[in-house]
Amino acid sequence: FKLIDINFKAKKNEITFVVGKVGSGKSSLLMALVGEMGFDIDCGTKIVRDGTVSFITQKPWVMNSTLKENILMGAPYDEEKFQAALKFSCLDTDLKTFPKGIENETGENGDALSGGQRARLSLAQALYQDTDIYIFDDILSALDSYVGSFIMENTILGILKNKTVIMTTHALQYLKFGQKIYLMEEGRIVQEGDFSSITETDLYKAHLSVNETL
Secondary structure: OOOOOOOOOOOOOOOEOOOOOOOHHHHHHHHOOOOOOOOOOOOOOOOOOOOOOEEOOOOOOOOOOOOHHHHOOOOOHHHHHHHHHHOOOOHHHHHOOOOOOOHOOHHHHHHOOOOOHHHHHHHHHHHHHHOEEEEEOHHHHOOHHHHHHHHHHHHHHOOOOEEEEEEOOOHHHHHHHHOOOEEOOOEEEEEOOOOOHOOOHHHHHHHHHHOOOO
């Protein structure tokens, strides 16, 4: 996928949203930010990241191991930090359904988990690693509305409020929480601004009407 004339910035202590219809280049932009260049990109492109990064894709990678080892990823165990990661990923309620709890096996490619559980396991891992930058590729779509609201309001707007958060989403009701919104179309950023300014544009209104039919 080719990204064209991209000028993108995201700041600390802010949520930056990237929206657009399917195939507009949102995921490609996020992959470029983390250095996964599986598509055309101009040789003169400069990408600067100030800090460590957690990136959760639409299909999170899960290690064939236990839930606990997936969260720790080799880091030392800290009980308080670990329980917070479980709580703010909403994974704590799922543990009651697993025979071995946190020691339950995830299976090959996380096959023992649902799509929502894989997304929340990856979120728990990211929270435990406590990075500077969090990049989420439409992770709310894999969650039911209650869990999605909890994670948006308590995790992203709460414990990650002092981080740099970059998100793609089709859940447009959350855009009001963002300090900056980028609207993409065919690999380009076609509009950018805060919520009040971008929602008045004809392009956003067209995107909103398309999104409501999805």
